[in-house]
Amino acid sequence: QVQLKESGPGLVQPSQTLSLTCTVSGFSLTSNSVSWVRQPPGKGLEWMGAIWSGGSTDYNSALKSRLSISRDTSKSQVFLKMNSLQTEDTAIYFCTRGRSFDYWGQGVMVTVSS
Amino acid sequence: DIVMTQGVLPNPVPSGESASITCRSSKSLVYKDGKTYLNWFLQRPGQSPQLLTYWMSTRASGVSDRFSGSGSGTYFTLKISRVRAEDAGVYYCQQVREYPWTFGGGTKLELK
Numbered sequence: 288q289v290q291l292k293e294s295g296p297g298l299v300q301p302s303q304t305l306s307l308t309c310t311v312s313g314f315s316l317t318s319n320s321v322s323w324v325r326q327p328p329g330k331g332l333e334w335m336g337a338i339w340s341g342g343s344t345d346y347n348s349a350l351k352s353r354l355s356i357s358r359d360t361s362k363s364q365v366f367l368k369m370n371s372l373q374t375e376d377t378a379i380y381f382c383t384r385g386r387s388f389d390y391w392g393q394g395v396m397v398t399v400s401s
Numbered sequence: 402d403i404v405m406t407q408g409v410l411p412n413p414v415p416s417g418e419s420a421s422i423t424c425r426s427s428k429s430l431v432y433k434d435g436k437t438y439l440n441w442f443l444q445r446p447g448q449s450p451q452l453l454t455y456w457m458s459t460r461a462s463g464v465s466d467r468f469s470g471s472g473s474g475t476y477f478t479l480k481i482s483r484v485r486a487e488d489a490g491v492y493y494c495q496q497v498r499e500y501p502w503t504f505g506g507g508t509k510l511e512l513k
Contacts, residue, residue, distance in 0.1 A: 334502040347501040387455040
């Protein structure tokens with residue numbers, strides 16, 4: 288069955304770089320896009336960016352200067368890297384499939400703090 | 402960016418009643434292929450969002466027919482018939498018509 292699972296550090300220091308991995312199963316990255324979405328504690332959802340089946344990417348312009356999304360299709364993994372983290376980047380980070388966001392990972396909580 | 406604005410529900414909603422959640426977009430979500438690129442999600446406490454409908458009115462696999470999406474190019478409604486305890490949570494609309502894809506602020510549904 289379709290599954291997505293996020294992994295990465297729970298704590299990142301301010302100004303440092305966040306690296307997250309989304310490992311997928313039950314579908315191919317060469318046939319489906321994957322997006323990253325984040326949710327600050329107690330707040331709403333923000334789309335961060337996506338990597339398409341062909342490997343191209345699109346980013347939220349508000350984050351574009353700090354964000355990079357890539358993938359390793361042989362490992363069924365999608366990567367998120369975001370630099371210059373600040374406390375307002377504290378959030379749950381989700382990966383999700385396709386333009387309809389039909390499957391989601393359980394999310395990973397990332398806290399930005401010294 | 403397209404701004405998505407959601408309405409507020411008169412909570413709590415009595416179990417068995419209907420509830421309608423509204424969402425307005427600052428720009429038409431109808432694409433040149435004729436589809437309306439509007440998704441609805443339910444996020445229960447402590448869980449990931451769950452897709453309810455896409456293309457404004459197409460129910461996702463396994464979603465109860467008590468959920469129905471409708472609307473025009475800029476005004477949308479998610480109707481929940483015969484509300485049940487498991488429907489409680491926060492509902493989000495989202496446009497995927499153009500980048501950046503944006504979500505509404507969420508509408509909380511509480512049950513009586």
